[in-house]
Amino acid sequence: MDFVLPFSRTFLYKFIRFALVGVSGIFVDFGTTWILKEKFKIHKYIANSCGFLLATITNYLLNRYWTFQSNDPKAFQQFGKFFAIALVGLIFNNIIIYILNDRLKINFYLSKAFAIAAVSIWNFFANYIYTFAT
Structure with a gap:
C-alpha cells in the first residue's frame, strides 16, 4: 500500500496545532531541564530526558484532545504509541545534543x-501516520 500525505486544509490545521502544542512543550521541556540541571545540579542528559518526557506527557494530552481531536476509547494504548515514538525521538534528541554540545562544543541549550x-x-509525521491515524 502506498502512503500519500494529504496536504489538505485539515492537514495544515493539524500541523499548525501540532506546532503550537510543540511550542508549549518547549517551555515545559526547557523549564524542567533548566531547573534540574542548573538548580539541582542533575547530570545534563538526565535533566534533558526528564524535561523531554514531561513535555511528552503534556504534548500527548494537548495533541489528543486539541490537535487530532481523538475520541479513541483506547487512550492508554494510544499513549503507548505516542510514548514509543517519543522514546525514539528522545534517542535522536540526546544523540544530536551529544554531537553538537559534547563534540562540537556548541552551547547546551542551543x-x-x-x-x-x-x-x-x-x-x-510518526504520530500523524501511526498514533492518531483515522
Whole structure:
C-alpha cells in the first residue's frame, strides 16, 4: 500500500496545532531541564530526558484532545504509541545534543533547541501516520 500525505486544509490545521502544542512543550521541556540541571545540579542528559518526557506527557494530552481531536476509547494504548515514538525521538534528541554540545562544543541549550526542532519533524509525521491515524 502506498502512503500519500494529504496536504489538505485539515492537514495544515493539524500541523499548525501540532506546532503550537510543540511550542508549549518547549517551555515545559526547557523549564524542567533548566531547573534540574542548573538548580539541582542533575547530570545534563538526565535533566534533558526528564524535561523531554514531561513535555511528552503534556504534548500527548494537548495533541489528543486539541490537535487530532481523538475520541479513541483506547487512550492508554494510544499513549503507548505516542510514548514509543517519543522514546525514539528522545534517542535522536540526546544523540544530536551529544554531537553538537559534547563534540562540537556548541552551547547546551542551543544544541537542545536544534535537537527539539529536528525531532519535532519526526514526532509529527510518526504520530500523524501511526498514533492518531483515522
